[in-house]
Every structure is written in structure tokens, then in C-alpha cells.
Amino acid sequence: MSTIPSSEIPDQLDPLRRRPTPAPYSGPAEGKRAAPTDIATALMPVVLRPPLVMARGQGSYLWDEAGRRYLDFVQGWAVNALGHSAPEVQTALAEQSSLLINPSPAFHNRPAIELSRLLVQLTGVAQVALLNSGAEANETAIKLGRKWGQRYKGGAFGIITTHGAFHGRTLATMAASGKPGWEQLFPPYPPGFVKVPFGDLTAMERAIDPSSVAIMVEPIQGEAGVVVPPDGYLQGLRELADRHDLLLILDEVQTGCARTGPFLAQEHAGIRADITTLGKGLGAGLPVSAVLANARAACFGPGDNGSTHGGNPLSSQVALAVCRVLSAPQFSSRVRARGELLDRALGRLAAAWGRANTRGQGLLRALIFEDPVAELLCEKARLAGVLVNAARPHILRFMPQLRVSRAEIDELERGLATAHRQL
């Protein structure tokens, strides 16, 4: 095969020459956000990112390309349940990738069979669908609810959701979400979603009508800033769903997979949803999600759903390894104990600052400020080598890996104290 000398390749066909040479980055002025195009000119600027590139992760730490180390209490937005590059994930990836990556969803594969069995065993559901993202799992849950409505409720398709909810970024899951400002983003949205205030059982009951087929909520609203509902809320929703013959769909994409202690957050309330969705922590960094349905709700048949990558052996083997760790004896109580430690550390900071409160459960926690300082504090913390997330202008969210150590929680406390002094 002859090679064409590069001087003979027209400029527009030469990928090396077509790409503009990036200007060396000199860093933004202190406290200012860099324009999103500064580093990644070819990426759609859909997320405002700070001017650095992450290069390596290990456990609770991340390193950027400049070699700076960060203590990470964001963990891929509550994704790396076992920390960055967990050994169990590495082993599962290495072993499975040398065996089989995807035979296509038209064939069974052993890891998907084993993963679905373990999820059934851990949660008591009847059937599981394996998918790739939280949004895809929720979209599938919505479709399962609609199928159930066609079959058992005369075509009812209405789903009652809550203000402030986050269920994903497909059009239907955006319609189900209650994120402020989203109504204006990409209308028109699919119909069939009604929203009521989170935590309000009376409003939920009032919204039920003959078109309703399901109630869909997060046990704790994560993206809204770790909003914990009043005691009895989930039990009340279960009771409403039973009394009005509706499905209860719990989006546990953020709260599930032991994030709050038990494998599912609904276990705190002693209830079971008809449909539960999982994502984020399930793959400990790999994109894998699941829809769990009890016998009442599981009504999909061949042709009703599908996903080219869903349930592929590589992701399934990783999720299987993750679920084995999460379901080991003592794992849940250790998460709870670490969650208490984190809560105490945040409580000490809040008391010292006199301008904040804490809330949350397990290792999903937040500091709620009286004033909108979260973004700036987040940035100062990053400059002090600590990564946290500003879920809302006045809310900092903490989602460390589930094996976070006492020493790392102490380090977070010191880092945040330093950052707060620079406000």
C-alpha cells in the first residue's frame, strides 16, 4: 500500500492540519470561569467546565493533566460507587473484554443472566431490563407504565411526577422532570405528565384522575439539592397507588445501589415500588442501568423494548462485580456509619460558618446555605484541591465513593474550611 505524502493531502482532508492548533492555556483569572471553548473547541459546549483536563483517578482522588491532585466528593455525579478505577471494576473489564463484549441483544449472555438474577435476589422483584443510562431506564419505566395502562386500565397513560424532580434528558424524561426552566428548552414535550409539589401527599391525591396510570418520584430528590421528603411520604405514595390502582415508580438512579445505605433507598421506608430504576452506581463508572419490575408491573413482551448496548456482557459483568461488593455483609451499615461521619463533619462546618444547614441520608448529603454562595465555594474548594458539586446556587452536594475513609472525610472538612475562608 502506498502512502500519500502529507504535502499532497488537501488541507480540508487532513485531520491533523484541519484541526486548529490550540493556543497554550494560560489559566483564567482567579475566580472567573473560563469560556467553554478555551480547551475543547470541537466539543459542543453543553456543560460549563473549569479550565482543566482530568487525566487519572484512583479511589477518592483525581489528578488533572498538570498533575494536581483533587479529593473527589463528586465521583462522576454519584457514579463511581467504589471509587475511581476500582480493582473489582478493572478485573471484571479485563476478564470479560477478553471473552466477549457484545454478541448482540438477540442472544443471551451469561453476565446479563447472572446480573438480572442477583438484582431479583437483592430486591425481590420479578423481572429486570438492562439498559445504559438513567434516562434510558426511566424512559423504559414510563413505557412499561403505559403498556400496563393499555393492558389493565383502559389505555390510561398519565404519570404524576413532582416539581424539582430529575428523571433524565430524553424528551419524555424531561417532560417527567420538574427542573426549573426546562419547559422552555425543547417544546413540545410528550403529553401525559402532571406535576405536584414533592413531599405533598394531598396534592398527589388531588392530581389523580381516570387518565392516571402511575406515580413517579425519587425517594430523595438528588439534583434538586438532596431534598428529603417528610417521614411517611413514600409509605403514603404506596398507599395512594394501591387505593387508586396505580403503579408506583421510584427513580433510584441516584439513591439506589447502596448510596443511602441499603441497596434501595425505599427500604428505609419499608415499602416496595412496582417499578424501580437504577443507574449511576450500578456500573461504578461504566454506563449501565436497570428497570426492576414486580410481578404486577412486568408486562413487556417481545418487541416492546430494546437497546443495542443494553445488557451487553462487558457492562453486565462490571455491574455484577459491583452488586456483589454492595451486597456483601456489613457494606450497608458501613455506608450508614460513613454517612453519619460526613454529616457530623458538615454539621461542624455549618455551625462554625453560621450560615448553613445539612441534610441527606447515607453518603448523599448537602449543605444548604442561606445565600447563593455554592458556585463560588465550589470553585474555591477546587482551587484548594477538593471537588464538590453546587447542585443549586445555595446548595453544595456531596456524593463520595461508598468506601470513602474517615481520613478522607477529615480532609474534606479541612479543605472546605480553607475554601470558605477565601470567600
Ligand code: PMP
Ligand atoms: N434520575 C435521577 C434521579 C438522576 O439523578 C439522574 C442523573 N442525574 C438521571 C435520572 C439521569 O441519568 P443519566 O444521566 O444516566 O441519564
